[in-house]
Amino acid sequence: MEKIKSGITGLDEIMGGGIPRNQLVLVTGTSGTGKTTISTQFIHEGATKYGENGVYLSFEEPDYLIKENVKQYGWDLDRLEKEGKFSFIKYDPFHIEDVFEILQSTIKQVGARRVVVDSISALGLHVKDDAELRRTIFNLSVILRKMKCTSILVSEIVSGSGEGKLSRYGVEEFVADSVIVLYYERSHSAFVRAIQAWKVRGSAHSEKIHPYKIGNTGVIVYPHEEAFIER
Numbered sequence: 001m002e003k004i005k006s007g008i009t010g011l012d013e014i015m016g017g018g019i020p021r022n023q024l025v026l027v028t029g030t031s032g033t034g035k036t037t038i039s040t041q042f043i044h045e046g047a048t049k050y051g052e053n054g055v056y057l058s059f060e061e062p063d064y065l066i067k068e069n070v071k072q073y074g075w076d077l078d079r080l081e082k083e084g085k086f087s088f089i090k091y092d093p094f095h096i097e098d099v100f101e102i103l104q105s106t107i108k109q110v111g112a113r114r115v116v117v118d119s120i121s122a123l124g125l126h127v128k129d130d131a132e133l134r135r136t137i138f139n140l141s142v143i144l145r146k147m148k149c150t151s152i153l154v155s156e157i158v159s160g161s162g163e164g165k166l167s168r169y170g171v172e173e174f175v176a177d178s179v180i181v182l183y184y185e186r187s188h189s190a191f192v193r194a195i196q197a198w199k200v201r202g203s204a205h206s207e208k209i210h211p212y213k214i215g216n217t218g219v220i221v222y223p224h225e226e227a228f229i230e231r
């Protein structure tokens with residue numbers, strides 16, 4: 001199976017050598033763990049280092065906030081957009097039914113090989129009915145596979161929702177081929193950031209929980225270290 005480089009230092013190593021091409025990765029964790037940062041890094045590094053253009057569909061933060069925020073890591077998304085290597089989809093919540101069509105045409109237009117949807121939890125704010133929401137998430141996964149994109153779907157874990165719950169609605173992990181879980185948990189008197197490859201379809205991967213940091217170059221995972229968190 002072909003693997004691509006995520007662009008996140010250390011992440012490929014815990015995933016058994018990279019992200020399987022054309023597959024879907026769920027990146028999940030509680031609020032503020034770094035899901036948007038990891039996702040933006042995947043897109044930025046893809047477009048600047050690996051010749052893979054990207055599309056970012058955000059149901060949460062508006063584009064200017066994400067762009068402003070990631071400037072501190074030296075990522076200039078405006079420039080990538082001008083160079084035609086990247087597109088940020090400005091989502092209109094009143095036209096949810098159009099969003100997948102816009103996604104498909106944007107992927108074609110940019111020639112994107114990498115896509116981020118941040119987050120599918122926020123889809124639930126716009127699609128009220130549970131069955132409809134499941135169908136929507138499933139349809140999204142079908143589109144991304146058909147378009148031959150390697151994609152990150154962001155999901156949220158509601159804190160205190162109990163051990164073993166990987167996503168907001170409990171369906172996200174089933175449409176995804178791989179699941180990466182981010183933790184921000186207590187260890188003695190401080191909080192630590194930790195990351196785990198929960199599943200990687202068709203590949204051996206690390207079964208440990210590893211520390212990661214958000215620093216001035218973005219996210220760095222430490223594949224040779226173990227994190228100790230109180231759960």
Ligand SMILES: Nc1ncnc2c1ncn2[C@@H]1O[C@H](COP(=O)(O)OP(=O)(O)OP(=O)(O)O)[C@@H](O)[C@H]1O
Nearest residue numbers: 029030031032033034035036037038072214215216
């Ligand atoms: N320069 C920095 N150095 C270290 N940590 C930073 C820096 N900038 C931001 N952070 C950390 O990144 C976190 C936010 O990351 P991000 O927005 O990617 O998380 P998220 O999981 O997408 O959050 P949300 O659930 O709100 O969408 C902040 O809570 C902060 O702790």
Ligand SMILES: [Mg+2]
Nearest residue numbers: 035036060118
């Ligand atoms: Mg976010």
